[in-house]
Amino acid sequence: VAVVRVDLPERAYDVVIEPGALDRLGEHVRAVAPHARCALFADAAVARLWGARAAAALESAGFAVTRAELEPGEAHKTLAGVQRLYDALLGARLERRSPVIALGGGVTGDTVGFAAATYLRGVPLVQCPTTLLAMVDSSVGGKVGVNVPQGKNLIGAFWQPARVVIDPLVLRTLPARELRCGLAECIKHAVIRDPELLAFIERELGAIRALEPAVLVELVRRNVAIKAAVVMQDETETGVRAHLNFGHTFAHAIEATAGYGEILHGEAVGLGMLAASELAAKLGDGPTDLPARLRALLGAVGLPTRAALPDGAALDAAMAHDKKVAGGSIRFVLPRRLGEVQVRERVAPDAVHAAWAAIRSS
Ligand SMILES: NC(=O)c1ccc[n+]([C@@H]2O[C@H](COP(=O)([O-])OP(=O)(O)OC[C@H]3O[C@@H](n4cnc5c(N)ncnc54)[C@H](O)[C@@H]3O)[C@@H](O)[C@H]2O)c1
Numbered sequence: 001v002a003v004v005r006v007d008l009p010e011r012a013y014d015v016v017i018e019p020g021a022l023d024r025l026g027e028h029v030r031a032v033a034p035h036a037r038c039a040l041f042a043d044a045a046v047a048r049l050w051g052a053r054a055a056a057a058l059e060s061a062g063f064a065v066t067r068a069e070l071e072p073g074e075a076h077k078t079l080a081g082v083q084r085l086y087d088a089l090l091g092a093r094l095e096r097r098s099p100v101i102a103l104g105g106g107v108t109g110d111t112v113g114f115a116a117a118t119y120l121r122g123v124p125l126v127q128c129p130t131t132l133l134a135m136v137d138s139s140v141g142g143k144v145g146v147n148v149p150q151g152k153n154l155i156g157a158f159w160q161p162a163r164v165v166i167d168p169l170v171l172r173t174l175p176a177r178e179l180r181c182g183l184a185e186c187i188k189h190a191v192i193r194d195p196e197l198l199a200f201i202e203r204e205l206g207a208i209r210a211l212e213p214a215v216l217v218e219l220v221r222r223n224v225a226i227k228a229a230v231v232m233q234d235e236t237e238t239g240v241r242a243h244l245n246f247g248h249t250f251a252h253a254i255e256a257t258a259g260y261g262e263i264l265h266g267e268a269v270g271l272g273m274l275a276a277s278e279l280a281a282k283l284g285d286g287p288t289d290l291p292a293r294l295r296a297l298l299g300a301v302g303l304p305t306r307a308a309l310p311d312g313a314a315l316d317a318a319m320a321h322d323k324k325v326a327g328g329s330i331r332f333v334l335p336r337r338l339g340e341v342q343v344r345e346r347v348a349p350d351a352v353h354a355a356w357a358a359i360r361s362s
C-alpha cells in the first residue's frame with residue numbers, strides 16, 4: 001500500500017493506492033465522512049463490472065447506499081448529467097455531511113465532482129478512479145466540471161476530494177487503448193518533472209502492460225506524487241500548474257480537427273508532446289535528443305507518433321480558437337531539459353508549422 005498526502009492550505013487529504021482497495025472502500029469513506037448514508041455514482045460500464053463490490057464494501061461499513069449510474073462517454077459530461085445526480089441526491093434527501101463517491105474514469109470524476117461541489121453548496125467527495133488517466137491525473141487536484149456546447153470544461157469548480165481510493169486491480173477490465181492513453185499522461189509527468197520516472201516507464205513497460213500489481217502501485221504512486229506536488233504549489237492554476245498542459249496546446253488542436261472519436265485524448269497528448277519537444281529543439285532551447293526518445297517510447301507503448309492532420313491554417317485556427325475560448329494568448333509548455341519545462345508565448349509560426357510537420361503522416 002502506498003499513500004500520497006496532498007497538503008493544501010484549506011484541506012489535506014490522502015491518496016491511497018492499494019491492490020484490493022475497492023473492497024475497503026467503505027472503511028476509507030467512513031474514515032473521512034462518517035454518516036449513515038452515502039451516494040455511489042458510477043459510470044454505467046464500470047458499475048456492471050465493479051459496482052456490486054463497491055456497494056457491498058460501503059454497506060458492510062454501515063452505509064445506506066443510494067446508487068445512480070452515468071452514461072459512459074465524454075458526450076454525457078454535461079449539465080443534464082449533473083441534474084440527474086442532483087435528482088438522485090434530492091430524492092434520497094442526502095445531507096450536507098453525506099459523502100458522494102465517484103466510481104469511474106475522468107468523465108465520471110469530473111461530473112460527480114461538480115455535483116458534489118454544488119449540491120447543498122458542497123458535500124464530501126471521495127474519488128475512486130478506474131482508468132489509469134483518472135488515477136494519475138483527474139482524480140487528484142480538485143478540478144471538477146462539465147462541458148457545454150461552447151467548449152470543454154468551461155463550467156466547473158475547484159473542489160478537493162476528502163480522499164482518493166485507488167485499486168489498480170480494476171485496470172484488468174480497462175480496454176488496452178484506454179490504458180495506453182493513461183500512459184501518455186504518465187510520460188507527460190515524467191518529462192515535466194522526473195527523468196527517473198521516464199526511465200522507470202521505459203524499463204518496466206512490459207510489467208506495466210501485464211498489469212503487475214507491484215509495478216502498477218509504483219507507477220501510480222510516482223505519478224500521483226508529481227501531480228500532488230504541482231497542485232500543492234499552485235492549487236488554482238495561476239502558475240506552475242500550467243506545466244501539466246505540456247503537449248496539450250497541440251493535443252487540443254488535434255482533437256478539435258479530428259473526427260469525433262477518431263483520436264482519444266491520450267493519443268493526442270502523445271502526439272502533442274512529440275510536437276512540443278520538436279518545437280523546443282527547433283527553437284534551440286530544448287533537449288535535442290528528446291524527440292527521438294519520446295518517439296521510441298510512444299511507439300513501444302503503442303501510441304501513434306504520426307497522424308493525418310489538416311493543413312497548417314486549419315491547425316492555427318484550432319489553436320487560436322482554443323485560446324480565444326480559454327482566454328489569454330497561445331502558450332506552449334516546452335521542455336528545457338528532461339524533467340524541466342518553461343512556458344513560451346509568441347512563438348514564430350514557422351517553427352510551429354515545422355513541429356506539426358514532424359508528426360504529420362499525410
Ligand atoms: N479534472 C481534471 O483535472 C482532469 C484532468 C485530466 C482529464 N480530465 C477529464 O477526464 C476525462 C477523461 O477521462 P478518462 O480518460 O478516464 O475517460 P472516461 O471516464 O470516459 O473513461 C474511458 C472509458 O473507459 C471505461 N472504463 C473506465 N474504467 C473502466 C474499467 N476499470 N474497466 C472497463 N472500462 C472502464 C469507461 O466506461 C469509458 O468508456 C475528460 O473529460 C477530461 O476532460 C480531467
Ligand SMILES: [Zn+2]
Pocket residue numbers: 185248265269
Ligand atoms: Zn490530458
